[in-house]
Amino acid sequence: MKNGKxxxxxxxLALLVGLGVWAYYHVNxxxxxxxxxxxxxxxxxxxxxxACIYVGYVFRAARWALLLRPNKRVGLFSLLGTQVIGFSSxxxxxxxxxxxxxxxVSKKTGLPLSTQIAVYIVERLFDAGSMALIFSSVILLAPxxxxxxxxxxxxxxxxxxxxxxxxxxxxxxxxxxGGVVASFFEGTIGTLxxxxxxxxxxxxxxxxxxxxxxxxxxDLVITLVLSLGMWGLITLAYIMTARAxxxxxxxxxxxxxxxxVLMAISGGASAFQLPVLGWFTQIGVVATALSSFxxxxxxxxxxxxxxxxxxxxxxxxxxxxxxxxxxxxSLRTVAAESEHAGEAxxxxxxxxxxxxxxxxx
Numbered sequence: 001m002k003n004g005k006x007x008x009x010x011x012x013l014a015l016l017v018g019l020g021v022w023a024y025y026h027v028n029x030x031x032x033x034x035x036x037x038x039x040x041x042x043x044x045x046x047x048x049x050x051a052c053i054y055v056g057y058v059f060r061a062a063r064w065a066l067l068l069r070p071n072k073r074v075g076l077f078s079l080l081g082t083q084v085i086g087f088s089s090x091x092x093x094x095x096x097x098x099x100x101x102x103x104x105v106s107k108k109t110g111l112p113l114s115t116q117i118a119v120y121i122v123e124r125l126f127d128a129g130s131m132a133l134i135f136s137s138v139i140l141l142a143p144x145x146x147x148x149x150x151x152x153x154x155x156x157x158x159x160x161x162x163x164x165x166x167x168x169x170x171x172x173x174x175x176x177x178g179g180v181v182a183s184f185f186e187g188t189i190g191t192l193x194x195x196x197x198x199x200x201x202x203x204x205x206x207x208x209x210x211x212x213x214x215x216x217x218x219d220l221v222i223t224l225v226l227s228l229g230m231w232g233l234i235t236l237a238y239i240m241t242a243r244a245x246x247x248x249x250x251x252x253x254x255x256x257x258x259x260x261v262l263m264a265i266s267g268g269a270s271a272f273q274l275p276v277l278g279w280f281t282q283i284g285v286v287a288t289a290l291s292s293f294x295x296x297x298x299x300x301x302x303x304x305x306x307x308x309x310x311x312x313x314x315x316x317x318x319x320x321x322x323x324x325x326x327x328x329x330s331l332r333t334v335a336a337e338s339e340h341a342g343e344a345x346x347x348x349x350x351x352x353x354x355x356x357x358x359x360x361x
Contacts (some may be wrong), residue, residue: 026146029298037245037303045244049237049311057083057316059230063126063223064105067119067213072109079105081323088320089331091313096339097331101336104329113341118206119213125171129164130227131267134235135260142257148293155260178208234312238263241304241311248300251290258294265289268309276341283309310358 017313061080068074086101100115139147139157147153174181190197214220239259245251254262269285270278286305290296296304324331 009320025164028264029302033299034303037247037300038307040245040247041303041307042244042246045240046307046311049244050315052233052240053312053315054235054319056230056233057087059226059233060123063230064101064119064123066219066223066226067122068105068109068111068216069219070213070325071111071115074109079108081327082108084316084320085324085327085329085331085334088317088324089335091317091320092331093335097335099338099341100216100331100334102333103341114206121206122213125167126223126227127231129167130224130231131264132160132164132167134228134231135264136164138257138260144256146255147256147261153257174204174208175214178205182208235259235263237312238266238308244307245300245304247294248304250294250296251304254294262289262308266312270313279309279314282313316360 058080061078061083062076064083065074065076066078068079070147080100082104083182086097086104089097089100099117099120102120103113105111105119106113106116116174136157139153140161142150142153144150156161182201186197186201188197189200214223235256239256242251242254242262266282268287269282283302283305286308287298287301290301290304291298320331
């Protein structure tokens with residue numbers, strides 16, 4: 001696995017070097033203008049954007065504490081450090097460190113890692129659903145002329161809204177009758193591949209275990225409100241950061257609908273984040289999107305994309321490094337240990353067979 005990651009990193013590095021050489025000779029890019037765009041940015045708006053991201057971590061910690069309550073009651077903000085350190089690890093080490101947060105929560109609370117991975121899955125589903133709901137609503141309600149190629153984005157918004165409701169319906173079905181849903185998929189997919197059907201059934205039962213953290217409609221509503229509030233703050237961070245580049249009319253007047261498109265593209269670019277190299281690919285993807293969709297010149301587009309990366313993704317790293325020192329945590333060690341622990345949990349699910357439904361569920 002490590003050799004595969006090394007090969008991928010080397011291939012991406014070679015592509016980036018090749019792209020950089022090609023751009024140097026074929027793209028009319030002024031580094032003096034790029035520096036001017038950064039120097040002339042309204043840093044007050046950038047600070048506001050960074051503050052929104054920081055407050056979003058508070059929302060995220062409170063949401064995890066809420067989802068933890070059926071297993072153990074903890075302070076509403078007692079898990080803030082695990083979120084900050086975990087996301088700092090992802091920013092520096094890459095997506096391989098995604099399980100750092102459930103691993104750190106498990107260590108902090110003494111609860112099994114498997115239960116925290118279940119919470120992590122539920123958290124990610126709420127993230128995806130909240131993001132899709134906000135994106136689709138804004139795109140579909142956007143006034144005429146607010147977006148280029150509106151017919152394309154309207155279709156994306158409709159599909160996103162349909163996908164959100166379908167996902168919500170599936171969530172309810174699993175929560176109410178997780179065993180039945182798991183058996184159905186085991187039976188249907190098992191006709192093609194018994195091992196795949198068995199694995200999917202176990203995944204659904206594990207997901208059901210996570211959903212048992214939502215004990216009442218009130219828990220569901222509070223979790224949804226926290227998720228929507230957090231993603232609303234993230235959206236505001238994107239818009240404020242883009243509007244900070246006052247020398248670019250396209251960026252300075254960025255609309256809410258355009259901000260949603262920008263955030264969706266940036267999120268997609270970060271989905272397969274490689275350590276360090278992924279930063280530059282994300283900047284390149286976002287800068288290209290700003291130029292292609294909104295007609296932003298290359299220099300302000302690149303300056304904005306780099307600043308967005310710093311605000312929304314890397315801005316938490318200094319706080320995470322300091323917090324990790326106080327907690328005596330090594331980010332690289334946590335990333336490696338959480339990956340190995342996650343693989344161990346996955347193997348135990350395969351070996352133990354179907355997961356039993358929790359009592360009283």
